[in-house]
Amino acid sequence: MPAVAGSLYMASQHKGVPPPLPPPPRPLPVINLGRLTMDSASRALAVRDIVLACRERGCFEVVNHGISRSCMNGALEAASEFFQLSTERKEEFASDDIRQPIRYDTSSRDGISMSRSFLKHYANPLDDWIKFWPTQPPTYREKMGEYAVETQRVSMQLMEAILQGLGLGPSYLQEKLEGGVQFVALNNYPQSSAKKADKIGLAPHSDYGFLTILLQSSPGLEVMHHEDDAWTSVPAIPGALHVHVGDHLEVLSNGQLKSLVHRAVLNPNESRISIASIHGLSMDEEVHCAEELVDEHHPKMYRGSSFQDFLDFLPANMNRYKRYVESLRIDKP
Numbered sequence: 001m002p003a004v005a006g007s008l009y010m011a012s013q014h015k016g017v018p019p020p021l022p023p024p025p026r027p028l029p030v031i032n033l034g035r036l037t038m039d040s041a042s043r044a045l046a047v048r049d050i051v052l053a054c055r056e057r058g059c060f061e062v063v064n065h066g067i068s069r070s071c072m073n074g075a076l077e078a079a080s081e082f083f084q085l086s087t088e089r090k091e092e093f094a095s096d097d098i099r100q101p102i103r104y105d106t107s108s109r110d111g112i113s114m115s116r117s118f119l120k121h122y123a124n125p126l127d128d129w130i131k132f133w134p135t136q137p138p139t140y141r142e143k144m145g146e147y148a149v150e151t152q153r154v155s156m157q158l159m160e161a162i163l164q165g166l167g168l169g170p171s172y173l174q175e176k177l178e179g180g181v182q183f184v185a186l187n188n189y190p191q192s193s194a195k196k197a198d199k200i201g202l203a204p205h206s207d208y209g210f211l212t213i214l215l216q217s218s219p220g221l222e223v224m225h226h227e228d229d230a231w232t233s234v235p236a237i238p239g240a241l242h243v244h245v246g247d248h249l250e251v252l253s254n255g256q257l258k259s260l261v262h263r264a265v266l267n268p269n270e271s272r273i274s275i276a277s278i279h280g281l282s283m284d285e286e287v288h289c290a291e292e293l294v295d296e297h298h299p300k301m302y303r304g305s306s307f308q309d310f311l312d313f314l315p316a317n318m319n320r321y322k323r324y325v326e327s328l329r330i331d332k333p
Ligand SMILES: O=C(O)CCC(=O)C(=O)O
Pocket: 185, 187, 202, 207, 214, 216, 220, 221, 222, 262, 263, 264, 273, 274, 276
């Protein structure tokens, strides 16, 4: 009997019942976004698939989203060239103040960065924010700007589909979403080293907007689906983007959709870059449970809050909640 089978045999003999096999990992849904702009039957199927993926998995991959490979690669190159600048150059953007329009940091003062450096800035409307962005590398503004505009467009398409799928109608909140916050986080993780046992780049958390659209240079993102107690790694499918549900979509949907806990692990083969684009309402605009989704069988589950409230909440509550939305629950202890 081979050694492995032998040890399993011993284990099951000992307990009297064979050990249960772990369930095979379920592949993540991959959604063809082109169907949203085809005939109404195709759109209806795409809307159904998107809402099902949000409901059951909290995330999905999108292909055929209309963002060109050169635009996506351009954004990754711009990020990579920024992180290759001298420390002095990058630290021009260093700040402890989370309200700064642009911020570079390498430490874990945020409570979740274990091994990453990041540059975070706003992007929508681009004309209001681009003046704060780096001028080095020289193509940064052009390449990141093009990618930011494209992801904002995709976020609008996705939100229209989700709001339609929730029965709220595709133009629900449309103007507020168009003028809403787009917050872009560029993350840079070192290759994992054989010496260091800790392979976590970014600790488990949820994102606070409605949706996050994430582009990764190589695998490293891991997600924990709602019913699971295990991490699923998200493949870096060439040309695809990863999308997950944030805290404010959980609030808006009155808990029908749940924000997704995710983390980043260090890649054993190479350093890694990810670009997370977080989409929500404007700074002071409160997000509430949609009245249409509240009734006597589905009481309101969360209090309203804005992006600004999140920024106020964060400094004193580092590490208290993996999901900020827990702090908004009306029935919380
Ligand atoms: O690097 C990743 O894949 C995840 C990044 C992330 O979760 C974030 O920036 O909020």
